[in-house]
Amino acid sequence: MAKKYVYRFEEGHAGMKNLLGGKGANLAEMTNIGLPVPPGFIITTEACKEFYAQGRRFPDGLMDEIREHIRSLEQKLDKVFGDPANPLLVSVRSGAPVSMPGMMDTVLNLGLNDETVEALAHATDDARFALDCYRRFINMFGDVVMQVEHYHFESILQIQKDRRGVPHDHQLTADDWREVISRYKALIEVEAGRSFPQDPMEQLTMAVQAVFNSWYNDRAIVYRKINRIPDDLGTAVNIQTMVFGNMGDDSGSGVAFTRNPSTGERRIYGEYLTNAQGEDVVAGIRTPKPIEELAHHLPDVYRQFRDICELLDRHYRNMQDIEFTIERGRLFILQTRNGKRTAQAAIRIAVDMVNEGLISREEAVLRVEPEQLDHLLHRRIDPEAELEVIATGLPASPGSAAGIAVFDADTAEKLGQDGKKVILVRSETTPDDIHGIVAAQGILTSRGGMTSHAAVVARGMGKPCVCGCEAVRINARERLFTVNGITVRDGDLISVDGSTGRVILGEAPMLDPELSDEFRQLLEWADEIRTLGVRANADTPEDAAKAREFGAEGIGLCRTEHMFMGADRLPLVQEMILAETEETRREALEKLLPLQEGDFYEILKAMEGLPVTIRLLDPPLHEFLPNTEELATEIAQLQLTEPDSPQLREKEELLRKVRALSEFNPMLGHRGCRLGITHPEVYTMQARAVFNATARLVGEGRRVIPEVEIPLVIDAGEFLFLKNMIDQVAAEVQTATGVEFAYSVGTMIELPRAALLAGEIAQEAEFFSFGTNDLTQTTLGFSRDDAEGKFLHRYLEQKILTDNPFAVLDRKGVGRLIKMCIREGRAVRPDLLVGICGEHGGEPNSIEFCHQVGMDYVSCSPYRVPIARLAAAQARVINDGLAKKDYGTK
C-alpha cells in the first residue's frame, strides 16, 4: 500500500502536531468535536521530508492523493475547482509542528482565474470585491510562488492610484482592478518567464511546492537556528475551502467570546455584520450588531452558534474567542482560541470554571497572570479615557493620581492640609521632602531611577510615583516645568500613572480598586497550593497592618533607615552623623533610642505571632545629609554677599564634613554592616531598641518573633563580630528587664562574596535573605540608577539581555550564585531559613525561580503580596506538574 500523505480534517486531532503541523492539528480537532469548520485537508510533514529526501520532488502518489481530496471537497460543497458557475476556492497555508510566525505568507482564494472571478462577482453581487480578491491572489501567488518581487506589484498599484488621483486602495473601482489585473499578469509573464497559471490544479501544485520550498528559505533557516528548532521537522500544508460572508442577507461574519471578556460573566458576548467579510467587522466602517440580534435574524444559525460556544467553552475549558462566517445561511467556524480578558474577568472565569467542575483549583490559579492583579490593587486611569500624555518616565510606584502640580514640599504640605490634592514635582527628592511626599497624592521627578529616594519612599507608602522623567525640565525657582513645548505651572492639574510612567495633562478619570469575592477565593486556593511563604517588606506599623491584610505571613525586610527619615528624626540623625567624637555621637544616639524602640514596638505588635526581619542601618550616612553641589552654590553666593557672616563659616564647615563623608561609589562604600564595624555604637543602639521593644511586648504576654538582620556581609568573621555584639546587647536587656525572649540573628546575602562564602557564613548565621537588588548590581556591575537611565535600554533593544535584570531575576548570573549559596549554606546548616527581600521577591518569574531553588519565602512590598501568593502557587503547580499552563490567558 502506498504511504498516506494527506489527511482530511476529520482524520486528525490535536495530538497529531508532529505529523499535521500545529495549525492542521487544531483544524482537525475543531472538526472532530463537531464544529462546522470549512472543510479541507492536510499534507503531512512526512510528505515534506520525503520532498527533500527526493531532491525537492513530490513523493510518488502525493499528487493523486491531493486530487482525490480536492474531488471529495468538491462533492462535499457542491462546488468545482475552476467551475465558471460555482467555483471551489481554497486557502493554502504552511503549518510546522512548532509555530514559526511569518515564515511564509498565506495564499488565499486559490482557484480564482479569469473565469471564476466572474462567478465570485455574481455570487457576492460585488464585482469590485471579486476583482479585488483576484488581484490580491495574483499578487500573493506571483510573489510567494513565482518569485516576482513584491515591489513590482506595488508600483503598478501606485501608478493606477496616481492616474486616478486617489490616495487609497478602496477608492479604486472595479474597472481599475481590471486594469491592474491585466498589468499584474503581464508583469508575471516578463519577470517569471511564464504566464500566470489559470488552471486551479496547477495553481495548487505550485503553491504546495512553494510551501515545501519555504522550509529552507533564508528567513526560516535563521529563525530555526535562533529558536533552536530542528531542521528535520518539516512543514505540513493546510488546504481549506474559502467561505464568504458577503453572499447576501443570509450571509455574514462576526466574532464572539464564550464569556464576557471584561467582567467574566457567563454569557456569550460578541457582534456580527450581515453580508460582510470578517475584515469588515473589525475595520469599523459599518457598525456591527450585538450577537443577540442574530437570534431574530437567523434563529437557527444563532441556536447552532450558541450550542457551539457552549461546546467550545467546555471542550477547551477556557473562555474562547471565536471567529465565524455565515455563507448563505450556513455557519462556519473559522477560528477559536483562548480569549484575552481583563484581570477581573480572568479571576471570575477561573473561579466560575472550578465551580462548574470544568477545571481544578490548580488549573484555576494558572489562569490569572499574577501581574494582572496589580491593576486591581491600585487606583488606575480608566483605560477607555482619552488622555494627553505629555511625557513618560520610569514606572517607579504603581497606581495613579491626579492633583495640582506643586514644586516644593512645604507648599505640598500646606495645600494638603487644606484638603487640596497635589502632585509633588521635584528634580529629585531628599529626606527633607518627606512631609511633602506624605501630603501629596503622587510624585513626579525628573532625575533618579527605580531605587531613587522618591521611588523607594513612594513604594513604601503605596503612593503613585513617576521617576527619572528626563524630558521634564523643572525650573523650581519659577515654579514650572516644560516638556516638549508645553509649560505646566504651579497649580495646573496633572495626573501621573506610576504603573506605566505616564505623565498626563489635566485630571485623568480614575477607576477605584475592587477586590471581589472571586479574588479572595482564588488567593485562598493559591495559599492552599503554594509551599513558598510570602512575607512583606514594611517599615512602618501602617505598612505592616496593610501587609497582614493582604495576606503576608511575616515581614521579610523592615528597613530601619526609613525610620531615620521622619521629620522628628532627621535632625537627630544628622547630629549623630556629624558628631566629631564618639561621645557626642552617643548622646545623639541616646535621643534616637526611644524613638526607634517605639517604632519596633508598634511593628512587632502589628505582626504579633509572625516573624519580623529587622535590618540594621544600611545606607551610607551621607544620604541623610545635604547635597554638596547645593552647598557649594550657597557658599559661593554668601562669599560675594556676606563674606564675613558666621553663616558662611558654618556652611563651609558643613560642606567640609559632608565632603569628607561623600563617596565616589556610595553603593560600594561605607554602608551596611561596615557602619556597624566602624561605629559599633549605632548598631548597638538599634539592637537595644529591638530588644527593649521585644522585652516590653513579651512582658505584655504577646508572642513576637524578631529576626535581627545584618546587611552587606562579606565574611563569616565580620558577621560573627557583629553577632557577638548583638547577643551581648540581648543578654544585657534580658538581665535588665528580667524578661526572657527568643530572637535570631542572620544576614542579607547581597554581595557575590557572601554567596561564595555561604558555607562559612551559615555556620554563624541563622537565616539568609537575598538582597537581590544589590546582588544584581554587583554581579552585573550595573548601578541601577545609572544603568536604567543610560544604557540598559540598548541592552534590551539589542536583545543582549532579555529582561531588565532589576525587574526579572537574572537566573544565569545572579541565580547561579543564589543556587550555590543555598546549597552550600544548607550543607552546613540544614534548617537555614532562606528568603528573598529584593524587589524580585514580588515578580512572578523570579518567584518561580525562588520556589525552584528551595527558598522558604519571598518578601515584597505589601501591595505585591497578593501577586506573590498567586505566583508562588503557580510555581508549585507547574514545577510539581499538578496542571499544565497550556490553557493560559494569552
Added chain:
Amino acid sequence: MAKKYVYRFEEGHAGMKNLLGGKGANLAEMTNIGLPVPPGFIITTEACKEFYAQGRRFPDGLMDEIREHIRSLEQKLDKVFGDPANPLLVSVRSGAPVSMPGMMDTVLNLGLNDETVEALAHATDDARFALDCYRRFINMFGDVVMQVEHYHFESILQIQKDRRGVPHDHQLTADDWREVISRYKALIEVEAGRSFPQDPMEQLTMAVQAVFNSWYNDRAIVYRKINRIPDDLGTAVNIQTMVFGNMGDDSGSGVAFTRNPSTGERRIYGEYLTNAQGEDVVAGIRTPKPIEELAHHLPDVYRQFRDICELLDRHYRNMQDIEFTIERGRLFILQTRNGKRTAQAAIRIAVDMVNEGLISREEAVLRVEPEQLDHLLHRRIDPEAELEVIATGLPASPGSAAGIAVFDADTAEKLGQDGKKVILVRSETTPDDIHGIVAAQGILTSRGGMTSHAAVVARGMGKPCVCGCEAVRINARERLFTVNGITVRDGDLISVDGSTGRVILGEAPMLDPELSDEFRQLLEWADEIRTLGVRANADTPEDAAKAREFGAEGIGLCRTEHMFMGADRLPLVQEMILAETEETRREALEKLLPLQEGDFYEILKAMEGLPVTIRLLDPPLHEFLPNTEELATEIAQLQLTEPDSPQLREKEELLRKVRALSEFNPMLGHRGCRLGITHPEVYTMQARAVFNATARLVGEGRRVIPEVEIPLVIDAGEFLFLKNMIDQVAAEVQTATGVEFAYSVGTMIELPRAALLAGEIAQEAEFFSFGTNDLTQTTLGFSRDDAEGKFLHRYLEQKILTDNPFAVLDRKGVGRLIKMCIREGRAVRPDLLVGICGEHGGEPNSIEFCHQVGMDYVSCSPYRVPIARLAAAQARVINDGLAKKDYGTK
C-alpha cells in the same frame, strides 16, 4: 626498662621537633655538628603529656633522670648546683613542637640563691651585676613559677628608685639591689604563702612544673585555638647551662654574620666586647670592636670562631646570624639563625651560594623576597637618614623624590621647564593636570585612593606618588598646606616616599637604584624556572620600551584612555563626548583617529614580535569632563557678578551636560563595553586605529601581535555583538590596505557575571584577562577609593580580613570565581589564553595563586616586572616541590 624522658643535647637532632620541641631540636642539632653550645638537656613533650595524663604529676622516674643529667652537667663544667664557690646556673625554657612565641617567659640564672650570688659576684668581679641577676631571677621565678603578680615587684623597684631620687634601674647600686632582694623575698613570703626556695634542685623542679602547667594557661589555649595548633602536642623543657662573658679580660660577648648582611660579601662581619654580657653589645653604652680584632686579642678563639662560621654557613646553606660568648677563654655559641639582609645582599648571597655549589638555582630564587626587589628599582630615601616625617598618606606609586612644593600644574610645568625639581601638591588631580604631573618629580594629593587619577597616572609614569594624605589641608588659593601645625608654602622643599606614603619636610637624601650582575643572573634563573609568563601594563611607547628592558614578554594591558588624556587629545575627547548628535561625534572621532593610530603604531613597534593586549575605552565619559561642584561655584559667582554674560550661559549649558553624564556610582555605570554598545562609533574608531597601525607595520615587514580586548563584559551576546563589529572593521582595513594580518579578540573578566558565564563567553572570546581591581570591587562590594579611606583599616585591625584585598588577591571570594571561570572557559576552549592585568598581577602572593590556577601570564606595571618574574619562579619551585622555603630570609 623505664621510659626515657630526658635527652642530652648530644642525643638529638633537628628532625626531632615533635619529641624535643623546636628549640630543643635546634640546640641538639647545633651541638651535634660540633658547635660549643653551652651544655644542657631536654625534657621531652612525652613527659609533658604524661604529666597531664597523670593529673598534673611528674611521671615516675622523671625526677631521677633530671637529677642524673644535672650531675652530668656538673661534671662536664666542673661546677656544682648550689656550690657556694663555683655554682652551676641554668636557664629553663619552654619549647613546643610549633613556635608559640610569648606563651611562657624564660627563667634565667636558676641556681642563684643567697649564697651562690656571692660566688657569681666574685667570679665576675661585679657584685652589682650578680645581685642584679639575682633580683631578676627572683622576680621572674616569683611571677612565672610562684604566681606573684608582676606589678608587686615593679612597685618595690619604683619605691627604691624614688628613695634614691634616680629615674633609671642602672643608677641603682649593689646595696640598693640587696635591699630590693630582701623586699622581694618578703613579698613572695606574703603573696605565695611560702618562702622563696633556696635549694636549686627545688627551684628546678618548680620551674619545670610551671612550664608544663603553662601549656594549658589561658593565653596558650587561645593562641592554639586561633592558630589551629592541636592541644595534645605538649611542650618540651630546655635546661641549659648559663655562661658569662663578664668574667674578666679573657671573657666577652659578640654577634657576627657569616657574610656581610648589607652587601652580601663573603666575609665574616661582626663585633664583640671584652668582659661583657651579650646585652651590653646591643645596648650601645660601650662601643664594640670589629670581630677581626679578636684575632689579636684571643687568636685561638678567633680561629675557632672563624671555622665555626664557615661550618654553619655550609651546614645551614645560608648566611647565619650568630651570638657567642667567651667565658674565661672558652667559646660558646649561644644561637645561630638565618640572618636578616638587604635586598642587595640577599641577591648576592643567593647567587654566590649557587656558584659555591651550596644551593640549587631553585633554592636561590627562593632566597630573595620579590617585594625586596622594588627597593632596587627605584630611587629611595637613604634608610640611614634622619627625617622629619610630617604626614603619611597612601603609598600610591613607589620610589622617592624631593622638590619644591607647587600647587598647580601650570606652575609645575613652568618651573620644570626651568630645570627646577617640583612636587605637585593637589587635593586631587584631573586630566587637566597631566602636564604638571609630567613636569613634576613626585605627586602628593590629599584625597583619592590607590586607584585615583593621580595614583594611576603616576604608577604608569613610574613617578613617586603619595595619595589620599588626608592630614594635609591644602589651601590652593593661598598656595600652602598645613599639617599638624606645620605650614608648607609654595617653594618650600619637601620629599615624598611613594613606597611608604611618607611626606617629609626638606630634601631627604636619596640612594639611586643599582642593578647588579647578580640581580640579572638571579632573574635569568627565575626565567628558566618559571612557567608563568610575565607581561607589563603599558600605555605609551616609552613604557613599552621600559617594560621590555625589564623583561616583559608582551603587554597584558594597554589602556587606550590614558592616551585620551594628553593635552592635545583632551579637547577633542571633550568635543566627542559633548557632541549632541552622532554626526558631530563622528567628526570629533575622525580627528582622534590619526592620533590613536600613531599611538598604536609606536607601541606595537616597540613590542615587535610580542603580543600587545589593547583594551578599548573603559572609563565613564564624565571622567574627561570638569567637576560639577566647581562649575556650580563658578556659576553662582557669575550669577552675582555678570548675570547677563554669555559665559554664564555657556557654563550653565556645560553644567547641564556634565550633570546629565554624571553618575551615582560611576564604577558600576556607563563605562567599558557599555560605551561600545551605546556609542559603537567610538569603538569602531579605536578598532580602526589598531588595525591601520597593524597593517602599516605588517606592510613594513614587522611581526606584530595585536590582541583587541573588550572591557567590562557580562554576557556572551554582548561580547559577540562587539566582536562582530571589530571583525568587520578588520576586514574593511584589510580590504582597503590589501594587507593581511592576524589579530585576536578577547575580553577582560572583571565582573562576577562574566566569571559565572565563562563557559558561554569562551565560546566567542579567544582570551580572558582578569581585571582583578574591578572584580575585587564588585565581588566584595568595596569601592576601592572609598574603602581604603573609610573602613578597610578597621577590617584589617579587627583581622576580619587578613590582607587588603586590593593588594593581595582574595582567594576565598575573588579567587574562587577565578578558578571557576578558568575551569569552565577552558572546558569549551582548551587553548583559551588566560592572564591577569589587575594590580594583583605584580604582587607575589597573588602571583603564586595565578600559577596555581593555571594562568598563562601575569601582567603588571613595568617596574614590577622583575618582581613578577621572581615571584612566578618561586611559585613554580614551591608548587612543584623543587625546593623548600625552609631556609628563607626571615
